[in-house]
Amino acid sequence: MRFVRYQKPNHPPRQGWLSGNEVGPIEGSIFTEFRRLEAEDELSQIKILPPVLPSKIICVGRNYAAHASEHGAEVPEVPLLFLKPPSAVIGHLDTILLPPQSQQVEHEAELAIVIGKRGRWILPDQAENYILGYTIANDVTARDLQNRDHQWTRAKGFDTFCPIGPWIETEFNPADALITCTVNDEIRQMASTHDMVFNTYQLIAFASSVMTLEPGDLILTGTPAGVSPLRDGDVVRITIEGIGALENPVKSEAPH
Ligand code: ZN
Numbered sequence: 001m002r003f004v005r006y007q008k009p010n011h012p013p014r015q016g017w018l019s020g021n022e023v024g025p026i027e028g029s030i031f032t033e034f035r036r037l038e039a040e041d042e043l044s045q046i047k048i049l050p051p052v053l054p055s056k057i058i059c060v061g062r063n064y065a066a067h068a069s070e071h072g073a074e075v076p077e078v079p080l081l082f083l084k085p086p087s088a089v090i091g092h093l094d095t096i097l098l099p100p101q102s103q104q105v106e107h108e109a110e111l112a113i114v115i116g117k118r119g120r121w122i123l124p125d126q127a128e129n130y131i132l133g134y135t136i137a138n139d140v141t142a143r144d145l146q147n148r149d150h151q152w153t154r155a156k157g158f159d160t161f162c163p164i165g166p167w168i169e170t171e172f173n174p175a176d177a178l179i180t181c182t183v184n185d186e187i188r189q190m191a192s193t194h195d196m197v198f199n200t201y202q203l204i205a206f207a208s209s210v211m212t213l214e215p216g217d218l219i220l221t222g223t224p225a226g227v228s229p230l231r232d233g234d235v236v237r238i239t240i241e242g243i244g245a246l247e248n249p250v251k252s253e254a255p256h
Helices: 065-070 124-130 143-149 153-157 200-208
Strands: 002-007 014-019 022-028 034-036 047-049 057-061 080-084 096-098 109-115 131-138 162-169 178-183 186-192 218-220 235-240 244-252
Touching: 002 022, 047 162, 080 153, 109 178, 109 200, 109 235, 124 131, 124 200, 131 218, 131 235, 131 244, 143 153, 162 244, 200 218
Parallel strands: 057 218, 096 244
Antiparallel strands: 002 014, 002 047, 002 162, 014 022, 022 034, 057 080, 109 131, 109 218, 131 162, 178 186, 178 235, 235 244
16 A cells, blocks of 8 residues: 655645555554545645655665775675754655755665654564555765765755655565666666665664664665766656655755
8 A cells, every 4th residue: 555645735734545546535643543535636636745754764874785885885794874864854856955065965766664663672573563664765965075074964964865755655575676766867776675785674673773763764775886966957766666756856055
């Protein structure tokens, strides 16, 4: 099933379901008990919002060997965690802003786990029970600032640096799905989730040994090789087989 958050003109945001082109509201909570109401809209008639509002966004660095080596780095022995702030989240078709402080902002196409249930010290073989579903994320990164700063809060944390969506797919199998990233229809990244160093269950176990995972939290599972710069006027599109496609235009942020 697909969960979507959306808005119609002059209406508050709603939680809903998506089937084919049809969208209907959901009553209750997608994390506990809910009921699907009848379809009311077509996909083209609604504005899609970020599918969740996470309390935290846990990211994993260097989780594909080929991406680690393109930066001259080793694959870590345990997952390398960092955080993005919830204020960085934008949705499908929202604009990624290139901040004036960076001259090298890059896309990172990633599979994102959506946590469905609170948990700490989750075992890998129990991890599946804590997953609501999966979505697509772009871990937008100011690469020049990342290299300069030694830690990554600034490089990863600008507003608009975490596009997610367009929806949550609950029936996705993360074992071997193709991730593709295009910029202006030119392919930049293409890999299978099969090439992850640590799989989604190992990442949930590891992250939850550090911090309590809450419903709606996201774990971004790392990016494959092929990251490349984004420029004003670009359109970046990340497709994950079995989920859909997350597309965002890119603009330079006006100086303040
Ligand atoms: Zn990343």
